[in-house]
Amino acid sequence: MKAWQAPRIPQSVVETPQAPARVRVHDTSRSQLVEVGPEQGTARFYVCGITPYDATHLGHANTYVAFDLLNRTWRDLGLEVVYAQNVTDVDDPLLERAAQTGQDWTELALDQTQLFRTDMEALRVLPPDHYVGAVESIPEVVALLERLRPTGLVYQVHDPEHPDWYFACSEGEAFGTVAGLPADQMVSRFSQMGGDPERPGKRHPLDCLVWRMAREGEPSWESSLGRGRPGWHIECTAIALEHLGAHFDVQGGGSDLAFPHHEMCAVEGTSATGEPFASAYVHSGMVALDGEKMSKSKGNLELVSRLRQQGRDPMAIRLALLDHHYRSDWEWTAGDIERAEQRLARWREAVEAGALGDVVELATRVRTALRTDLDAPAAVAAVDAWLGAAGATNATDDDRAAVRELLDCTLGILL
Numbered sequence: 001m002k003a004w005q006a007p008r009i010p011q012s013v014v015e016t017p018q019a020p021a022r023v024r025v026h027d028t029s030r031s032q033l034v035e036v037g038p039e040q041g042t043a044r045f046y047v048c049g050i051t052p053y054d055a056t057h058l059g060h061a062n063t064y065v066a067f068d069l070l071n072r073t074w075r076d077l078g079l080e081v082v083y084a085q086n087v088t089d090v091d092d093p094l095l096e097r098a099a100q101t102g103q104d105w106t107e108l109a110l111d112q113t114q115l116f117r118t119d120m121e122a123l124r125v126l127p128p129d130h131y132v133g134a135v136e137s138i139p140e141v142v143a144l145l146e147r148l149r150p151t152g153l154v155y156q157v158h159d160p161e162h163p164d165w166y167f168a169c170s171e172g173e174a175f176g177t178v179a180g181l182p183a184d185q186m187v188s189r190f191s192q193m194g195g196d197p198e199r200p201g202k203r204h205p206l207d208c209l210v211w212r213m214a215r216e217g218e219p220s221w222e223s224s225l226g227r228g229r230p231g232w233h234i235e236c237t238a239i240a241l242e243h244l245g246a247h248f249d250v251q252g253g254g255s256d257l258a259f260p261h262h263e264m265c266a267v268e269g270t271s272a273t274g275e276p277f278a279s280a281y282v283h284s285g286m287v288a289l290d291g292e293k294m295s296k297s298k299g300n301l302e303l304v305s306r307l308r309q310q311g312r313d314p315m316a317i318r319l320a321l322l323d324h325h326y327r328s329d330w331e332w333t334a335g336d337i338e339r340a341e342q343r344l345a346r347w348r349e350a351v352e353a354g355a356l357g358d359v360v361e362l363a364t365r366v367r368t369a370l371r372t373d374l375d376a377p378a379a380v381a382a383v384d385a386w387l388g389a390a391g392a393t394n395a396t397d398d399d400r401a402a403v404r405e406l407l408d409c410t411l412g413i414l415l
């Protein structure tokens with residue numbers, strides 16, 4: 001993918017000895033809050049990227065803003081961060097949409113990826129250091145499959161026409177430890193998320209497709225496994241291992257990805273390296289519209305690009321998302337953006353002209369909230385309370401600059 005230039009974000013110099021020295025987030029695999037990232041040095045994380053067949057909706061935006069908070073919180077703690085993300089730029093839903101609309105699938109993917117990047121930049125989501133497509137990662141996917149073959153977990157189905165390759169995840173070490181799903185729910189989730197439990201010839205219904213042999217009318221690439229294209233889970237496993245190395249800090253995505261996607265990635269990665277894939281698996285909640293999970297396949301969407309076209313301030317869109325804890329499931333309504341616009345206007349006015357309180361106190365509250373499971377609503381409430389508090393004194397230009405810097409580097413809100 002084309003390199004993605006990171007905007008410069010300020011580092012707040014306000015010192016807050018009372019704020020926690022590490023960030024804790026909820027790890028799905030241990031069902032508890034855990035410290036993530038090293039005490040010093042480099043934090044490495046991977047967030048599952050889009051399948052680019054339709055424009056960025058607020059559910060996507062909510063997920064990438066949630067992980068942007070983790071990125072910013074690590075940086076605010078003085079850590080270096082290496083961030084990798086994929087683009088699922090060849091997969092069934094994308095090919096199906098292109099076929100329906102008569103568009104070239106590569107063009108559809110490129111257009112939608114470009115729109116996603118523009119939306120993310122508007123929302124001040126810091127770009128990944130490695131933004132990598134599935135297509136350009138085919139050599140890494142094939143190399144990973146070759147590395148896995150000696151384990152005996154990679155096999156071809158007996159289908160003379162299409163002898164596709166599968167990975168026997170349920171035979172791999174630690175299968176079931178990411179999502180902790182009871183066995184009876186695994187198969188239905190697998191089906192819902194594009195899996196094929198009933199495919200004849202598989203060793204186990206949950207075994208996942210890793211290399212789909214070429215079909216008439218579908219794109220395919222030459223490889224040592226035969227001509228074909230990569231399956232979904234192996235794409236993220238290969239990209240994460242290539243750009244972050246074994247045993248990185250966090251794999252993230254929406255809660256719909258915990259099973260089977262992150263479960264399969266974890267088993268594939270562990271089977272290849274003999275080490276844990278990620279230290280923690282972190283999941284953001286689902287945003288709904290009209291009573292159902294917002295999704296491209298159902299079409300119940302509110303798009304970031306549409307709100308922007310309507311003249312909504314991207315910082316208000318971001319603030320509307322920050323008003324919900326990243327782990328909660330919630331429903332978008334028009335009231336969300338209106339409340340956020342009013343709040344943004346209040347913040348701007350207060351910081352522009354009002355009396356301000358002690359900046360160390362504000363920074364301590366905001367950092368404490370974010371370092372405690374990325375509690376953005378608590379951080380936002382702390383800003384409200386601090387700006388509205390009695391006892392504020394006349395502020396200097398330096399105070400105003402310090403508040404702006406703090407809100408930008410922690411919450412990504414540019415006043």
Ligand code: 5CA
Nearest residue numbers: 048049050051059060063088253254286287294
């Ligand atoms: N390409 C795969 C991941 S490898 C994929 O799931 N793509 S996606 O376009 O369907 O979703 C991109 C990201 O947005 C994923 O992390 C997904 O969990 C998240 N997401 C999708 N729908 C919602 C929603 N309604 N609310 C919150 N997050 C969502």
Ligand code: ZN
Nearest residue numbers: 048049236261
């Ligand atoms: Zn993924």
